Amino acid sequence: MDNMTELLGPDGPLARQVAGFAPRPQQQDMAAAVAAILNDSGTLIVEAGTGTGKTFAYLIPALLAGARVIISTGTRHLQDQLYYQDLPVVRQALKVPVKAALLKGRSNYLCRYRLQATEQEGRLPSLDQVAELRRIHAWAGRSQRGDITEIPDVPESSLIWPRVTSTVDNCLGQDCPQFDDCFLVKARREALAADVLVINHHLFCADLALKETAGFAELLPKAEAFILDEAHQLPEIASHFFGQSLSGRQLSELVRDTVVEQLREAADFVDLRRRAEALESAIPALRQGLGAADHRALWQEIAAQSAVVEAVSQLTEVLDRLREALKEAAQRGKGLENCHRRGEDLAQRLLTLTGPNSNPDQVRWFETRGRGFTLSLTPLDIAPVFQKQMTARPGAWIFTSATLAVGQGFEHFAARLGLQDYAALRLDSPFDFARNTLLYHPPELPDPGVSHYTAALLEAVLPVLEASRGRAFLLFTSYRALREAAAVLADRLAYPLLVQGDRPKTALLHQFRSLGNAVLLGTASFWEGVDVRGEALSCVIIDRLPFASPGDPVVQARIESLRQRGEDPFRCYQLPHAVITLKQGAGRLIRDVSDRGVLVLGDPRLLSKFYGRVFLDSLPPMPRTRKLERVQAFFALE
Template identity: 45%
Template sequence: MPTLSEVFSGTGLLAESINGFKPRQAQTDMAKAVARAINQSHSVIIEAGTGTGKTFAYLAPVLLAKGKAIISTGTKNLQEQLYHRDLPVIKKALASNRKTALLKGRANYLCTHRLGQHGGNSTLVESDVLNELSIVRTWANTTKTGDVGEIKTLPEDARVLPLVTSTVDNCLGRDCPDYEDCYLVKARKKAMDADIVVVNHHLFFADMALKDTGFGELIPDAECIVFDEAHQIPDIASEYFGEAVSTRQIQDISKEITLLYRTVLKDAEQLEKAGEKMRMQAADLRLLFADKPAKGNWVEHLEREEVRTQMSRLEDAVGVVYDVCKLHIGRDKDLDNLFDRIVQVREKLALFTTDQHDGMSLWYETTPRHIVLHMTPLSIAAKFRRFVESEERGWVFTSATLVVNNEFTHFQRRMGLESAKTLMLDSPFDYAKQALLCVPRYLPEPHQPAMRQSLVEVSQRLVKASNGRCFLLFTSHKAMQEVAAALQDKISNPILVQGSTSKQALLTQYLADPEAVLLGTGAFWEGVDVRGDDLVCVLIDKLPFAAPDDPLLQARLEDCKKNGGNPFGSIQIPQAVITLKQGAGRLIRDPEDVGVLVICDNRLVTKPYAQTFLGSLPPMKRTRDLAEVESFLVKTQHRQSDKKKTKS
């Protein structure tokens, strides 16, 4: 078996099989740290700067080790990239025959039982979904994996997908007549038999929290668990360690009752009427909140008499469905499953009629049609610490953005990982030569109305100097839309705005048009890898402090204050630093890249905490002069033009 030095050296296995591979000391150091964590069954937290090659740095020791490993990534896209692109390359280089598997959440797999339920009942499906249902049926005849991501003609948010996939709630498990042919069961069996399983954070924590049948058996067998993009974990884990109930769940139960009434339980008219009454009471609860989607403190709204009254009516309506459904138990497997879900909804609704929940934040969020009630723990540190310490295994947490002020303290406290080993590895890129950081002079304060016009003017100058090739990143949808609208009349470049189509489609359009400009919010601050001449300028509208009206953040700030802490310094600043680092990380992705990062926020110059932000960014040359930025971008354009002439 080769040593890690032999794998990563200039004449090693990776150099032999990958064109242009160059050894990086930071990559070798990280691989050795991962190997120690696996061999000694301890936890290690690694910040690996952009360009370190962290994916191969953890894949090599995982492939060379003997036990089972789970690798968890931030998103499904990264999961697929890791499994289909990176893993085959390094497996081939190491001549490894270890078995690998890709496992997604259940909502990604066709449920043949639910597809069959919609066989001859087109009256229950909206007309615009019928065409999508036809596409799914055609694909279902040929698919081997049942992964609905294979259907490229359907949008990611196609309305048909919830009808033909299962949830933890409505899955019949072993009672399902299609259990033997279930695509989810097959995917999980393959994962059980594999040496290395690639999952994503949502799946990992959903199954950890729910102890869902099948995947829950994977974790105890794993001798190593690697979290890539680990900076996302605290928020995702919090979501799954809490409780939630939504009017959408209630609506779905009502729809399924109607489906059963029209197919196999035609004498259960009373149940169908009770289900419809429950659906209407849930819809009436949503009507008590503003039309525009929002988040808020649930306890405060529970003090409103009309909300308390409507919650009581909804609970009564669910109780009636419970009583009537109970009369029909044993007649149909799907109905028995519905009864279990009604029991759960009843129990969860009861949680939200009292405000006595220590250590929890009760909050709500509304969508155009629904309301979701959340109960989220203010801290998951103790729970996650117990989980990590419950078994002897190696734990690896890695990301390009974990450190604040040269310390891992913020991440360690949030995850209960105070005793974990840490390693900080700088990017191999020469930022002083490759990049310029500008905080423009004479800007209004971020909250002042004049700031919007300044953003438009700065954006216009940057787009002109770089002839497109810009990402304009915003901390709010409103700011993004206003700047996009104003730029329409001021620049001739194609303007691509987040939300107009899918993230992947926007990126494809951006890369296809050499003069395009892309405007985005949160989705484009991370997980986007645009290299070379295609991106030479990133503008960030202001420091990305979380919205002060976010109810969960408010609860955490109050809890910190109550315990004698400094909420601004220990919660708000570290989170904003990590988000800023993510946005800034879009700029330089390759040793040959050059570009400008422009942050339009005076606070980076005027506030005492500015140094915490600046000290966490890569060591770029700094300026406050936009003219210097324009000159840099024009020179970059000339260099690109000269390169193209030389090539032709």
């Protein structure tokens, strides 16, 4: 722990273990800062530019700390990469006997009880699900971990998984007859015995918010240190877990589970099944009352509409009737007892989300998508509760990401989580952006608010795509703009065109890499967490500055709340959030020391508005041009 420079130097253990390892001063500086905080406790915020090697920079001091460390990442994919790839390399290099464990949320593990119940029910909506259930049954007999990512021939998006995995709502906990063989229980036991535990932010925030109950109480063990990678995602994820929600899917799952348990535990109680089916019929009525189109809006906008009032009233009535029957049936078995508890909880949530509300610190909103809907309540400021949870877990707290700072400061990120008295470190990328990149501003583009803006942008970037020979991401801030671009480019592009939504994200990325000259159109999910190294991605085009839509109900409520507190919502919320998002999108371009590429920022406000400088100062030091000829010359040098 005393000399991170040596450990990460040219003659250190990582250099001997990892082929092609290159010492980086930024990595050594970050490791030293992490080691100091782990030793002395406190809070550290680190922005580590692309190529810093931040994973090794925090893993080395974490494995040497002699304390229990919880490491949380942004996604399950990054979690698997950290546990199965990075952590074994560092552990082998350091030759330390550290016990590590991997823990995910319960929906990532097969539930033996629900698998058996689904098989006994014998009713599935499609032959595809029947075939997938057979594959899962065969896999369950040989799996050691029960992690659903182990079975490649059943997609993670398959509708069979909710039937054979558990949730906080339907898990029977210690009352489950399969408790001793439960994959989740086994994973948690390993977690309790681990020195280093790898989780993800959803599980971390669920634990902070005490969501993981159902017989397990708090899911995570106590720890002396917390390292939160991809920390820029934390404020939004935490807002979800510190709020409440109710979805049509949760209600439908209560119906389905009630029917299954009635057949298993109370076959003579036919009226229970009828009441469950009545609830199933009432769910679409509320979905219809919320409007036909996919939509997100404040609940207060539609709460007084007669169709909504009637649908909520009907749903409440049939749910109450089901609750009465479940109360009577609960003594018949643990499955029905669980359904009764869930019915009580869902009824309380329905009242909270649709009844009177006078709390100005929360916003109630709804979202409709396809045939589904979700009602939500979100706190406008999670800083007090997050800080309270940190105080209850004293020790070392490290927050790191490639995108945390706005300009040179961390005030925005720190304020959203209530972080105080923190040490801060901002490390630039070791990549040679001055030599290997070019930032292009297409000239004479109209204001992004006009209807023909996307068409004008596409005309401006078609010559860029010709010069780059495809090999590009076009990142959009809206699905509408993406669909418009897809329609235009389908007839005018000489390279393969890949469009988000046509195939799963992982399949699109695999195809993009293998083609080598494709153009991929994407929205939010492609702005971050996507790593394409080498020549396959040589150009990233961003259509607009990624300001959050002021029509989004949560954004709208936060803006109004800040105004009422006398603060400027644009300067202290909208602008910093957009800067961090832009940095994420721009970060897709250069992923390795040998990468070269052009970043195209189409939004003319970068050069015409006072806040444009804030965005530009937050990006790596790229040469800038407004001349297409320089872009063409850049690619001609390849």
